[in-house]
Amino acid sequence: FEDFNSFLAESEEDPELKDLANEIQSEIQLAVQSVTLPTRKNCGSCHFYGGGGDGVKHGDLDSSMTKPNKALDVHMGVDGQNFDCVRCHTTSQHNISGRMYTTPAYTHRKSLIEDDLTSKITCESCxxxxxxxxxxxANDHTDKVACQSCHIPTFARVNPTKMSWDWSTSGKTKDGKPYKTKGAYGKEDYLSIKGNMKWEKNLKPEYFWFNGSIQSLTARDPIDPSGVVALSHPLGDRDDENSRIYPFKVHRGVQPYDKVHKTLLTPLLSGPNGYWSTLDWQVALSNGAKSLDLPFSGEFDFVKTTYVYPTTHMVAPKDNVVACSECHIRDEGRMANLAGFYMPGRDSAGLIDTLGWLVILGSLVGVSLHGIGRIFTNRNNKNLR
Known part of the structure; x- marks a missing residue:
């Protein structure tokens, strides 16, 4: 306010400036007096529209969460607990607690029952x-399975979320002009300047071991273009005591990379020399590399990529949780991609299965022999009478 105070002092000699200064001072006073905790709408104005539109990035955060019902989210539902974001994402000195922010999620797992000052950033907190x-x-699962894995059966349950983006198909024109088309849910599924995109709703998450940290690639990191490149991937494994099996939205893309340097490329998109104006990859990639002082060999191609988003909102009512049989099943279970451990109902182990069947068979034989013995014993007792 130093500049304003100087302006205020100068206005003493000018009636018009003084009126303006008083008006500004009044507005500042009203603004200060109206400061309050942010609402879902405040937070959502950024987080619901991240990536350029409603539900583009996060499958569990979109405009439907502004005023959700309890069926969509038991915590934030206006007919339920009606939580605002800051009910869980507590702050200290403007540092916001949360899985990807200043305070990591799993450095400790205190409950509010143990310490009512702990940051509310895990389900265990409450x-x-x-x-x-x-x-x-179910209590035997919490040391290895995140609560969200069972209590968020699907995401994007009201609004669709973008699940894939193929830059390699961009650049097409009609009558020499860029064009766009709309597909399911009224969302754009092709744009000349962006390529093909796929939107989906009511999706099952994919599951990974997760300790609260995510590893991400940069434009300087070498890649292996012979496979799918993970732009980001959750860290953790079954032997890490801080890891849990956690649900994720996995966004799949196709984007340019340098064939010589084996690195991802960063095209210049906007402006007169950007791809959105020229539809020329060579020019856009060259200008993009130059603006970031990155090497570019001049040779490029496209590579498949993935990017993960943790799923932690849209917690369903307890009657709609994931059924045990959706994971503990032989084929096409939710956790079919997770290996390295034995899951009852999903996995088979020759010796264990054989011993199990022998125990069952032995039990049946034992019960049968016992029953037959009782029958003969009863007959003998009757004959003795």
């Missing part, structure tokens, strides 16, 4: 690590 009824088998 529900503890044994949230189910005493003796419930």
């Amino acid at each position: 529900h503890s690590s044994t949230p189910h009824q005493s003796g419930s088998k």
Whole structure:
């Protein structure tokens, strides 16, 4: 306010400036008096529209979460707990707690029952690590399975989210002019300046071990273009005590890379020399590399990529959680991609399965022999009478 105070002092000698200064001062006073905690709409104005539109990035954050019902999110539902974002994403000195922010999610797993000042950034913060009824088998899962994996059966349940983007198909024109088309849900599925895009709704997450950190590539990191390049990937494994099996939205893309340097390329998109104006990849890639002081060999192609987004909102009511049989099943279970451990119902182990069947068969034989013995014993007792 130093500049304003100087302006205020100067206005003492000018009636018009003084009126303007008083008006500004009044507006500042009103603004200060109206400061309050942010609402879902405040936070959502950025986070619901990240990536350039409603639901583009996060499958569990879109405009439907501004005023969700309980069926969409039990915590934020206006007919339920009606939580605002800051109910869980607490702050200290403008540092916002949350999985990808200043405070990592899993450095500790305190419950508010243990410490009511702990940052509310995990389900355990409110529900503890044994949230189910005493003796419930579900409590045995919390050391390896994130609560979200069971309690968020699907994401993008109201609005669609963008699931793929293929830059290699961009550049087409009609009558010499760029064009765009719309597909399902009224969303653009092709633009000359961007390529093909796919939008989907009501999607099952993909599952990975996750310890709260995500590894990301940069434009300087070497890649292997012979396979799918993970632009970001969750870190963690089953032997990490801080890791849990966690649900993710996986966005799939096709984007340019340098065939000689084996690095991803960063095209210049906007402006008169950008791709959106020229539809010329060679020019856009050259200008993009130059603007970031990155090498570009002049030879490029396209590579498949993936990018992950943790799924932690859109918590369903308890009656709509993931059924046990959706994971503990032999074929096409939700966690079919996770290996390195034995999951009952999904996996088979020759010796264990054989021993199990022998125990079952032995039990049946034992019960049958016992029943037959009782029958003969009863007959003998009757004959003795």
